[in-house]
Amino acid sequence: MKLLFLVNPISGGVDKTPFMEVANQLCNKYGIDFQVFETTGNNDKECFEKQLNDYQPDRVAVVGGDGTVQFASIALQSTHYAMGIVPLGSANGMAEELGVNNDPTEAFKDLLLSHLIVPLDLLQVNKAHQLLHIGDVGTNAELVNKYENDSRRGMMTYAKYLLSELVNLTPFEVKIEANGEVIEKSAIMVAICNAQKYGTGIPLNLSGNPLDGQFELVVIEKVGVKSLINAGLSKFDPRFFDDEHSTIITTKEARICLEKSRLLQLDGEVIGEVETIDVGILPGVVQLITNKDNPHV
Numbered sequence: 001m002k003l004l005f006l007v008n009p010i011s012g013g014v015d016k017t018p019f020m021e022v023a024n025q026l027c028n029k030y031g032i033d034f035q036v037f038e039t040t041g042n043n044d045k046e047c048f049e050k051q052l053n054d055y056q057p058d059r060v061a062v063v064g065g066d067g068t069v070q071f072a073s074i075a076l077q078s079t080h081y082a083m084g085i086v087p088l089g090s091a092n093g094m095a096e097e098l099g100v101n102n103d104p105t106e107a108f109k110d111l112l113l114s115h116l117i118v119p120l121d122l123l124q125v126n127k128a129h130q131l132l133h134i135g136d137v138g139t140n141a142e143l144v145n146k147y148e149n150d151s152r153r154g155m156m157t158y159a160k161y162l163l164s165e166l167v168n169l170t171p172f173e174v175k176i177e178a179n180g181e182v183i184e185k186s187a188i189m190v191a192i193c194n195a196q197k198y199g200t201g202i203p204l205n206l207s208g209n210p211l212d213g214q215f216e217l218v219v220i221e222k223v224g225v226k227s228l229i230n231a232g233l234s235k236f237d238p239r240f241f242d243d244e245h246s247t248i249i250t251t252k253e254a255r256i257c258l259e260k261s262r263l264l265q266l267d268g269e270v271i272g273e274v275e276t277i278d279v280g281i282l283p284g285v286v287q288l289i290t291n292k293d294n295p296h297v
Ligand SMILES: Nc1ncnc2c1ncn2[C@@H]1O[C@H](COP(=O)(O)OP(=O)(O)OP(=O)(O)O)[C@@H](O)[C@H]1O
Pocket: 008, 009, 010, 011, 012, 013, 039, 040, 041, 042, 064, 065, 066, 067, 068, 069, 088, 089, 090, 091, 092
């Protein structure tokens, strides 16, 4: 077997050397030929694609967090190269959704052993962007933007912005065209979900499945104290999930029209202001190495 490691050395602020030493020993023990590609943050897509096509691996091991998994799935889409995840980021939301073992070495062994390869969906957003996990406009996108632009990272800064966003909630009008219907709502946030939960573990819906060829739009109309407490609790137990103030639409294609431009964030990255968001599904374009611990299989 030929294995290509795609490693993000900075994800999660975690030193990847101990994991790579164990992985190296396992590959030597089992006679697995391997190469390593380390992201640098510069020109990664071109360099990765070159190494991929020169080496032609049987499998790709993605070592990092959500940003790295998103990078890999976009680079590997519509190719025959299968990828598996070794969760080593600060947020491993997609790994969690897909039932990947929390222990990187165990996740790596699963990746080597499993013969279960399933087609994973991506979403196409406004022609120019692709989304793997969750994107949104409204409260959360504003929060991500302020947090990203503050040099003081960490939980205190995040909490400060979260509180100011929650105090200043101003609903906006949104029109959604999907499944041959038009829905108009007053919302504080609209989320585009290929999955169920944010990387923090807080769920947005309980029906999202990144392998089903569809996606969910979640329109959050308002947040009361009760739903905030429930959101926190539902991180630990989905029975607390409260959809009283949200509308969930399952579809393959949608147009979201906002009354005025708002910031859009996709997979944790702020894209910029948009007034119209066209979303489509790219069904099963990524070959994902998984196993029966994945709740969607
Ligand atoms: N070696 C590097 N040095 C600096 N930036 C890098 C490096 N490798 C990748 N990047 C940049 O880091 C970003 C991806 O990292 P991101 O933090 O989203 O990863 P992650 O895997 O989700 O980790 P985390 O969970 O810590 O956020 C991209 O913008 C990428 O260009």
